[in-house]
Amino acid sequence: MALLLWAVCLIAAVSQLQRGPTEQITLLPNQDGKPSAVIITTAGKETVLDQPFQTAAVDSRGAVATAGDSAQIKNRYGALLDTLPQRAAVFLVYFVTDSDNLTPESAAQLAQIKEQLASRPAPEIIVIGHTDTVARGEYNDALSLRRAETVKRILVEAGIAEDQITVQGRGKRELLIKTADGVDEPRNRRVEIRVR
Amino acid sequence: MKTIITMLAASISLLANAADLPAGMIKTAKGNAAIEREGQKTPAKAGAALMASDRVVTGADGSVGITLRDETLLAVGPNSNVWLEKYAFDPTSHEGKLDATVRKGTLGVISGKLSKQSPGAVQFRTPTSILGVRGTEFVIDVKDGE
Numbered sequence: 058m059a060l061l062l063w064a065v066c067l068i069a070a071v072s073q074l075q076r077g078p079t080e081q082i083t084l085l086p087n088q089d090g091k092p093s094a095v096i097i098t099t100a101g102k103e104t105v106l107d108q109p110f111q112t113a114a115v116d117s118r119g120a121v122a123t124a125g126d127s128a129q130i131k132n133r134y135g136a137l138l139d140t141l142p143q144r145a146a147v148f149l150v151y152f153v154t155d156s157d158n159l160t161p162e163s164a165a166q167l168a169q170i171k172e173q174l175a176s177r178p179a180p181e182i183i184v185i186g187h188t189d190t191v192a193r194g195e196y197n198d199a200l201s202l203r204r205a206e207t208v209k210r211i212l213v214e215a216g217i218a219e220d221q222i223t224v225q226g227r228g229k230r231e232l233l234i235k236t237a238d239g240v241d242e243p244r245n246r247r248v249e250i251r252v253r
Numbered sequence: 254m255k256t257i258i259t260m261l262a263a264s265i266s267l268l269a270n271a272a273d274l275p276a277g278m279i280k281t282a283k284g285n286a287a288i289e290r291e292g293q294k295t296p297a298k299a300g301a302a303l304m305a306s307d308r309v310v311t312g313a314d315g316s317v318g319i320t321l322r323d324e325t326l327l328a329v330g331p332n333s334n335v336w337l338e339k340y341a342f343d344p345t346s347h348e349g350k351l352d353a354t355v356r357k358g359t360l361g362v363i364s365g366k367l368s369k370q371s372p373g374a375v376q377f378r379t380p381t382s383i384l385g386v387r388g389t390e391f392v393i394d395v396k397d398g399e
Contacts, residue, residue: 080382080394080395080396082379082382082392082393082394083391083392083394084389085390085392086390088363091388093387093388094386095384095385095386095387095389096384096385097383098383099382106391115381115382117380120382137316137328137330137361137392138361138392139328140317140328140330141328141361141363142318142319142326142328144324144326177280178299179278179299181320198345226345227345228345230346251324
């Protein structure tokens with residue numbers, strides 16, 4: 058009986074081999090070098106890919122993970138990866154204290170922003186305001202949006218088309234310098250310009 | 254109870270928001286590539302909006318590069334059919350939802366702000382599996398899908 062069972066398993070394994078997997082999932086290295094993972098759930102079972110270039114061969118019965126070969130993967134998916142849009146170019150600008158004017162260093166970045174715009178297909182500019190942790194959440198949400206609007210105005214004055222620009226306010230949710238609540242920190246009072 | 258109502262109100266406003274705004278923008282389109290929306294097929298063009306529930310369909314020489322609003326980056330390869338089933342992104346809180354299905358072909362993904370804020374909000378499906386992502390770049394390859 059045990060032998061029969063074993064034989065059935067062997068036949069099943071061989072037929073699976075012959076059929077080949079129908080899907081393949083490949084984890085790529087994270088550009089920022091931080092650990093990352095894909096969790097694949099197939100037929101109620103989980104398979105985790107957490108090493109760069111690790112590949113799972115998947116069919117309806119389950120996934121089998123193997124260490125992938127980086128050269129082979131780059132060769133196979135090179136054209137696909139070239140299709141990925143460029144990541145956003147990020148610029149940080151600051152205001153002269155108690156004014157609506159950018160600091161000279163910030164104003165000097167306008168030329169680079171325009172260069173990025175000219176070099177990208179179907180470019181967009183996302184202007185995101187940030188505050189420090191002084192005052193309450195809703196106040197900071199409104200304040201950060203106002204700062205983003207001010208920067209949008211400056212960009213439009215510099216000749217950038219208004220319909221390319223979107224403004225957003227993140228309030229105090231994304232501090233550049235981590236502080237406790239209620240801390241006056243000029244480096245957190247910034248506007249982020251993302252060209253993508 | 255009050256929390257539930259607040260959460261419900263928040264998710265309704267999120268959905269309303271998602272219906273109005275595009276999910277993202279097509280940055281590059283090559284060869285035979287189309288967007289299917291409510292049964293209508295239009296050629297994929299750089300600068301065109303991608304909406305939630307759109308399908309991206311490519312031929313043998315086609316490919317499409319897409320930047321979603323949360324800066325998830327997508328590459329749809331040749332002979333592919335990818336459905337952006339659900340999409341919502343709140344730029345203030347970074348809350349939202351991304352559900353996409355690869356029915357056939359290849360999809361390259363660099364995950365964005367949604368996955369960074371709440372990994373559970375992002376899900377990719379294939380004909381056999383569901384994929385969860387944790388700050389990830391990866392490729393899905395469905396060889397003999399429909």
